[in-house]
Amino acid sequence: MFNEKELSRIIRNEGGVSRRFFMAYSAALASLPFLGVRASAADRKVTFASNPFTLGVASGDPDATSVVLWTKLAPKPTDPDGGMKPEHVKVVWEIAEDEKFTKEVRTGTSIASPQLGHSVHVEVEGLKNDRWYWYRFRAGDATSPIGRTRTLPALNAEPEKLNFAFVSCQHYEQGLYTAYEHMMKDENIDLVFHLGDYIYEYPNNPKALARVRAHSGPKDRKIQTLDEYRERHVQYRLDPALHGMHAKCPWFVTWDDHEFDNNYANDISEKKGVDPIQFLIQRAAAYQAYYEMMPLRKNCLPKGPDMKIYRKASFGRLAEFLILDTRQYRTDQPNNDGIRPLNEEALKPTNTLLGKEQRGWLQKSLIASQAEWNVLAQQVMMGMAQLGKLKDTDEGLYSMDQWPGAAQERMDLMKFIQDRKVPNPIVLTGDIHSNWVNNLHVDDRQPDTPVVATEFVATSITSGGNGIAKPKMLDELLKANPFIQFHNRERGYVRCTVTPEKWVSDYIVVEDVLKPNGKVVTRESFVVESGKPGAKKI
Ligand code: FE
Ligand code: CA
Numbered sequence: 282m283f284n285e286k287e288l289s290r291i292i293r294n295e296g297g298v299s300r301r302f303f304m305a306y307s308a309a310l311a312s313l314p315f316l317g318v319r320a321s322a323a324d325r326k327v328t329f330a331s332n333p334f335t336l337g338v339a340s341g342d343p344d345a346t347s348v349v350l351w352t353k354l355a356p357k358p359t360d361p362d363g364g365m366k367p368e369h370v371k372v373v374w375e376i377a378e379d380e381k382f383t384k385e386v387r388t389g390t391s392i393a394s395p396q397l398g399h400s401v402h403v404e405v406e407g408l409k410n411d412r413w414y415w416y417r418f419r420a421g422d423a424t425s426p427i428g429r430t431r432t433l434p435a436l437n438a439e440p441e442k443l444n445f446a447f448v449s450c451q452h453y454e455q456g457l458y459t460a461y462e463h464m465m466k467d468e469n470i471d472l473v474f475h476l477g478d479y480i481y482e483y484p485n486n487p488k489a490l491a492r493v494r495a496h497s498g499p500k501d502r503k504i505q506t507l508d509e510y511r512e513r514h515v516q517y518r519l520d521p522a523l524h525g526m527h528a529k530c531p532w533f534v535t536w537d538d539h540e541f542d543n544n545y546a547n548d549i550s551e552k553k554g555v556d557p558i559q560f561l562i563q564r565a566a567a568y569q570a571y572y573e574m575m576p577l578r579k580n581c582l583p584k585g586p587d588m589k590i591y592r593k594a595s596f597g598r599l600a601e602f603l604i605l606d607t608r609q610y611r612t613d614q615p616n617n618d619g620i621r622p623l624n625e626e627a628l629k630p631t632n633t634l635l636g637k638e639q640r641g642w643l644q645k646s647l648i649a650s651q652a653e654w655n656v657l658a659q660q661v662m663m664g665m666a667q668l669g670k671l672k673d674t675d676e677g678l679y680s681m682d683q684w685p686g687a688a689q690e691r692m693d694l695m696k697f698i699q700d701r702k703v704p705n706p707i708v709l710t711g712d713i714h715s716n717w718v719n720n721l722h723v724d725d726r727q728p729d730t731p732v733v734a735t736e737f738v739a740t741s742i743t744s745g746g747n748g749i750a751k752p753k754m755l756d757e758l759l760k761a762n763p764f765i766q767f768h769n770r771e772r773g774y775v776r777c778t779v780t781p782e783k784w785v786s787d788y789i790v791v792e793d794v795l796k797p798n799g800k801v802v803t804r805e806s807f808v809v810e811s812g813k814p815g816a817k818k819i
Contacts, residue, residue, distance in 0.1 A: 327370050327421040329356045334423060336515065337524030340416065340430035340531040341576025343472075344594065345438075347406045348430050348531055350374055351576035352418045354399040358515050359497070361508045367395040373419040374403050380415045380427065393420070398511055400573040410435045411597075428528040431471060434597035443596050443779040445472040447658070447739050449537070449711025452481045453517050455491045456743025456794030460774050461522035463791070463801045465529055470776065472530055474602070476711030477537025477660045478744065479571075480513050491746020493795050503542065505563050510570030518574060527576075534575050535590055535604050537660040537712050541567035544618060544682050546611045548586075551618060561586035591639050593646055600779055601652035603643060605659035610636025614681040620668055622676045623688055623726075632687040634661070640690070647703050653781050653811065654705045661712045663691060663736050664719030665726060667761045677726075677761070683712070695723045699733045705811055706734035707784060709775075714741040715748065716775075716788050718767040718807050720815040728763040732815040737786045737807070739775040743794050748772055750790075750804065766816050767805055784809040785819070 333354040341349045354372070357364025370393045378384040387407065393399040401418065408414065411434040418425040434440045446464055464470055482503045485496040497516050498509050518524050538544050541564055548557040548564070565586040572583050581590055588609070594602040611634045615626040635643065647655060657663075663684045667677035679685035698706050708721065717738035722730045740748065748770035752758075759765055773790035787806045793799035807816040 329354075329421055329423055330364070331356045332423055333365075333420055334418065334425040336518045337528055338416070338418065338425050338428035339524070339527035339576045340428055342533060342578050342592075342594070343430065343432050343531045345410045345433050345435045345597075346408050347404055348408065348414070348432060349576045349578055350376070350401075350403040350405060350416050350418075350428070350430070351527075352401050352425055353573065354393045354401070354420055355515065358519055359512070361512065362395075363399060363515070365393075365395065365399045369394050370399060370420055372401050374401075374405070374416065375419075376405055376408075376414050376416040376430075378412075378414060380429075382415065382417075386414070398570075398573045402577065402579060404578060408432050411438065411440070426528060430531045433595065434599070436595055436597065438597035439781070440597045440599045441780060443471070443599055444469045444777070445474065445779075446470045446774050446776045447474040447476060447709050447711070447737075448742055448774045449476040449660075449739055450478040450714055450741030450744040451517070451523070452478070452741070452744040453520075454481075454486065454489060454494055454496055455746045456772060457493055457797060457799070458520050458522035458742060459791045459794055459797070459799040459801070460742045460772065460789075461520075461526040463789070464774065465522065465525050467776070469778070470530060473526065473532040474604075474658050474709065475532055475534040476658060476709065476739070477535055478539045478712065478741070479534065479536065480510075480517050481539045481744070482510075482513070482542055482567075491795060505566070507566040507570060510567050511573065514570055514574040532576060533594060533602065533604055533658065534577070535606060535658065535660070536571060536608065538608055540571050541608075544614065545608060546613045547609060549613045591642065595652065598651055598653060599781065600654040600656055601646070601650040602656045602658050603646050605635065605643070605657060606639065607634040607660045610634075610639055611687070614686050616681050618681050618686075620678045621681050622671060623665070623679050623685055627679065627681060627686060628688050630689045633690050634684065634687045635690065640694075643694075644697060647698065648701055650703070652704070654707055654779055654784060655703050656707045656709060658709045660710065662710050662717065662719075662738055663708050663721060664717060664738075664762070664764060665691070665724070666717075666719075666758070666765065667726075668758075670761075692724050695721060695733045699723060699731070705784070705809070706814065707809070708734055708736040710736060710738040711741075713738060714745045715752075715768065715770040716740045716773075716790075716804075717765060718786070718816045720764045720766060722764060725762070725764045732764075734814055735784075735809050735816050737775055737777070737816075740769070740771060740773055740790070742774065743772060745770075745772070747793055747795055766818070767807065769804060771804065773801070773804075782811050784811075786816070 339351040355363030544551040568583040568588040661683040684691040719736040721734040771790035806819040
């Protein structure tokens, strides 16, 4: 393996960002963990000074017959190496039809490798459709906590119901994970979608207004190295409510910006003058740490600075989820980012959040889908919300980091959905640390045109500390943007109940995230009836 200095030198000698270099680097990285594992090393009898399962267990990306089981060996989780020697360790996994493991259906072994921080990603195949399972791991003489997971219905099944929750933005310093504590008790959550900002890359900030606990790691700068990204992920996952909720049901995760760096766009930093090569080297570290910590399939394994995370999941013929990545392939935010007019720069047809390949895949998936509900699970708000006005000209201002920064691509996507008559399009969104329900038009500035899709935006789990139910500018906001049905700035999550006839989204809020046992209430509920895009308050 090259170290960072060597990498940088090699790339510079090749004269700039060389695709060839990254292919070579990618191949080198990708060949490491899963090939040539020597059983002899892994078979050595391991003993741990203390419990190696401090980070709990997780599962994810189920389909009708398989699911990913995850854990990471870390007897000393806050040490850089987790308290592990640089050796392969054999880990036994078991999956059963019952919590007591009397009906074990499958067992096997996997290798926790030092290259991947002794994380374990097992893809268990050959399971029955649409049912719950329980799983655990063993390493040496230690046994992990038991996790619960499930498969999805068969591709051609016509399920009567789907219950899930979606979340985003869980800044560790700015609040407690009370939302997850509550979700753990909710038997009506079968799946969780995490739409990004799983960690934040910022240093420990004693001056932050809302702060209930402190980031570990560097004090004077953001995290940058693989070890630092790993340490940050570990700090978050040590929270019992977070790993507790991971153990309750499978998650589908995707990232936004803070898993790597605020408001990044592909290889472009928000900071001027950052060398794109250095930035991609850092991205490789961030993406690897993310892969290590998440219950993702092996086909997500990063190749150097690239990691394909956009993918789909089918809940029988009831719902098709298209999980997007609007960071890795996007063009730079127009107008120097920020809140800006929807001018020529913002409307440039070359601006993209998806990139050509993902956009093609998305269009293909939308026309191929046989599902009743077609769901984009993604990061930034699609509703073209006018968030303010320029003082002199009265021109509306929009967020350049969100879909208005690629307004043409956004409008073309809605037009595509409208023209192809994609059934019941729903957009799920995170990032913005506030709750929104939006009735989406091809162009949201034209409220008299037909509603094409419905967007549910979930607020943050903690980011921003305690919010408010009725923001000051609410009336103005709603007046300027008739497509917005609901907006609120409390913390929490959204729980969805989906049947062939209707989609219900419950906006569940935690009234205080700065103290333990914050009160949890359902603030509002909205329904979309099949065949009628647009949400109504219940
Ligand atoms: Fe965020
Ligand atoms: Ca974000």
